[in-house]
Amino acid sequence: MSVQSRDDRLEEVFGSVSTSARCQGVLRRTVEEVVELAVELAREGREGRKIGTLFVVGDIEATLARSRSLLLDPLFGHPPELRQVSSADFRETVKELAQLDGAFLVDAGGTFVSAGRYVEVDLGSSSFLPGLGTRHAAAASISTTTNAVAVVVSQSSVVRVFAAGEVRAEIIPELFLMARERLFAADAAVSLVPEAGLTLAVAGD
Numbered sequence: 001m002s003v004q005s006r007d008d009r010l011e012e013v014f015g016s017v018s019t020s021a022r023c024q025g026v027l028r029r030t031v032e033e034v035v036e037l038a039v040e041l042a043r044e045g046r047e048g049r050k051i052g053t054l055f056v057v058g059d060i061e062a063t064l065a066r067s068r069s070l071l072l073d074p075l076f077g078h079p080p081e082l083r084q085v086s087s088a089d090f091r092e093t094v095k096e097l098a099q100l101d102g103a104f105l106v107d108a109g110g111t112f113v114s115a116g117r118y119v120e121v122d123l124g125s126s127s128f129l130p131g132l133g134t135r136h137a138a139a140a141s142i143s144t145t146t147n148a149v150a151v152v153v154s155q156s157s158v159v160r161v162f163a164a165g166e167v168r169a170e171i172i173p174e175l176f177l178m179a180r181e182r183l184f185a186a187d188a189a190v191s192l193v194p195e196a197g198l199t200l201a202v203a204g205d
Contacts, residue, residue: 010036013196016189017171020202021149021163027058030110033085034151035161035171037094039198042157043173046099052155054103054135060113062146063105067117070102075115083112098153103138129167129184140165160184170201 007029014032023031034055045051056063074097075083084090085106094104094112102116119138122145129136132154139150144165152160159171167184176199178190187204 013193013198016191016200016202017161017169020168021161023149023163025108026110027108027149030085030106030108031057031149031151031161033110034106035159035169037085037091038151038153038159039171039173040091041095041098042153042159042171043197044095045157046095050155050157051095051098051153052135053098053153054119054139055106055151056103056117056119056139056142057106057149057151058108059147060105060107063119063142063148064114066142066145067103067105067114067119069114069116070118071100071116073114073116074100075112080111085110085112132184136160136162140167166203168203172199173197175199 010032014035017035018028018031021031034057038055041051041053082090097115100116103119104112105114105117106112119142121137121141129140136152139152139162142148143150143162150162157173160167161169170183170185174197175192175194178199178201183201185201185203188201189204190199190201192199
């Protein structure tokens, strides 16, 4: 698959998600790449079990300042060219590392900067959404206190995209009839994407 056709496919499938999250420039492409990776992880799991994880994309200096390492960083010391979200080999590495606790931090250009990070939650914000856990609270908080976009893979196999503290999109890696009253994305437009085997719910403005 050529680079151009891959760009076109990402935009066709996930363009509405990055638009709803108000992503522009290189960040837009990176968010679409990360969302695709998150969907793959939600669909495949790892070693026969469902995996939950968090990707924080963009505003890297601010997100580093609002997080800390939970363990020795498995990405430390590896050259940037090997830590690209567009690399098929590295994506498999990310899927393995997703079994560890903590979040991935990704810069706007698509380089994974750190893994296994504890993301601070601002207890004074409206980060805790009823029915969602601490990983989602961290995503809401970090996307409120920084300009980053947060992508959560839940263990129920739903991918949620946060920007400015709000759920801007929800993605199920199968064709599924979503009940609007069960969505966290406000005024969501729900659509089926048969060619990708996805159901998208994208928040309205």
